[in-house]
Amino acid sequence: MKRNTVPWQFLDDYRGSLFTGEWPTVPQLFTISTQRYPESPCFTVYEPDRVSLSYSEALERVRRIAGYLRQRGIAPGERVGVSGANSPEWAVAYLAVLYAGAVVVPIDYALSAAEIRGLLSSAGAKALFIDGEKYDAFIREDFSSLVCLNPGKDPYIYDLEADPLEKPLAVDDEELAAILYTSGTTGRPKGVMLTHRNLVADCLIAQANLNIYHSDVFYALLPIHHSYSMLAVFIESLSVGAETVFGKRMVVKQILHDLKAANVTMFLGVPMLFNRLLQGIMKGIRAKGPVVYGIIRGLMFLSGTIKVLFRVNPGKILFKSVLDKASLASIRICISGGGPLAPSVFRQYNQLGIDFVQGYGLTETSPIVALNPKEQYKVRSVGRILPGTEVKILDPDSEGRGEIAIKGPMVMRGYYQMPEETAEVFTDDGFFRTGDVGYLDRDNYLYLTGRAKNLIVTEGGKNVYPEELEDAFQLYNEIEQIMIRGFTLDKRTPGERIEALIYPNRDLFEEDLRDEDEGDHRIRARIEAIVAEVNTKLHSYQKIERVTVLDTPMEMTTTKKIRRHVVEKNS
Structure with missing residues (x-):
């Protein structure tokens, strides 16, 4: 690939003045976009009316909150937690932590306060930005700073006063930027250490396979503590000076309203x-x-x-x-x-x-x-x-x-x-x-x-991957969740057979559920008919032999993956 064709060529105009080396840090990249597009909308939310920050307004808040963190004794390299629903405040807190040279620890807001506390302890977090709903579950004395991401609790992030930092303290792209805890679909969460180079290089190199523009409007619907949304929506949009619209709820009516009102062009899900x-x-x-x-x-x-x-x-x-x-x-x-x-x-x-x-x-x-x-x-x-x-x-x-x-x-x-x-x-x-x-x-x-690790080995020695079979059910409205797993009829017999655990779409079966005597039978009959239909399209060694229809949904992560280890443990 020729140098003059790469999407990150614009960095050459700022190398030596705003950053040195191959890649800028995340706050340096944000600063570059602010210089390029100071008055363009940066972060937007509908509450229900449109509320938006321009790039220059967002940077002003980031610099002030970064100054506040330094004033509270947060040193470069120390960890700071951020946990909350998608919002401009979340984004400003994230960038302010990095601007102050600290390491951001984004945490799944769907976790309990005890689980969040455990991850913060594991990371050695010195400060915390958190939504108001869980704010009171944390003790101010446990942190150098405890800040609320919503108005109504004191201190609220936008009310913080401090001398703003003039320049980002994170200046080396090899410095640690974030610790992201895995969702734990298989057990104990692990803290993934990502550097500024990891995030910025991945963001810009990805644009070699996909053109994005300053005029794009990204929709941040999935939780942005997760690496997928964090990079592919939040950081990608910042890299080109595009707008990020924050979705507040995973509710179809709200999603459709936001998509139309904001003229969203980039929709990730x-x-x-x-x-x-x-x-x-x-x-x-x-x-x-x-x-x-x-x-x-x-x-x-x-x-x-x-x-x-x-x-x-x-x-x-x-x-x-x-x-x-x-x-x-x-x-x-x-x-x-x-x-x-x-x-x-x-x-x-x-x-x-x-x-x-x-x-x-x-x-x-x-x-x-x-x-x-x-x-x-x-x-x-x-x-x-x-x-x-x-x-x-x-x-x-x-x-x-x-x-x-x-x-x-x-x-x-x-x-x-x-x-x-x-x-x-x-x-x-x-x-x-x-x-x-x-x-x-x-x-x-x-x-x-x-x-x-999910591989099923059949009696005939064939390898079956559950995900391949689960994909075959994606367009059947009647099925809300499905998990394929192996089972053995006799421990003395080598090899596994295939079982489908299915939770039906109860909205579609609402009429059947009212009939307690025959409803369950009709639901099971329809689910088994779907499985039989899918079986006709599978290889003989892939065929599902046992169907278990569940009364309650299987536990999922916030990115809608079934927690397989929890299901296995409880069944």
């Missing part, structure tokens, strides 16, 4: 969210009757074919009324991450005229490793490997599938105060072992198969 939106769109089309439905599906197929063959997008015009009704007309790109997306979902969004991009990464890789370029996407792939990133497949089987290992500027420094666990996930030649299984094609596109 997880497969579950995009599945639900697509189900709603297709339900509305079906309601128009079989003839209209057939015509629209035919036009969708034609639109998708034209897009693939000629690299033009007729869907935006053909389906303008459909997209308007779904509040998606302004959307330029949807990006799905946090788990595999069914190819049929990917295909239908593109047919409707929305450029739909799938990516791959982990918290330990900042997180982006691969992105599907919208002009050259492959439906079944999670994306093309980013420039400057090495990926190799460890111990591949006869089909080329093996554990995915990664080396590049986005790979973490290690797990905080866990040297043994850190050593376990790196190969002798410095590659990070992801624990994911997949393969690469000749064009350097990555394909996911599943998680190595």
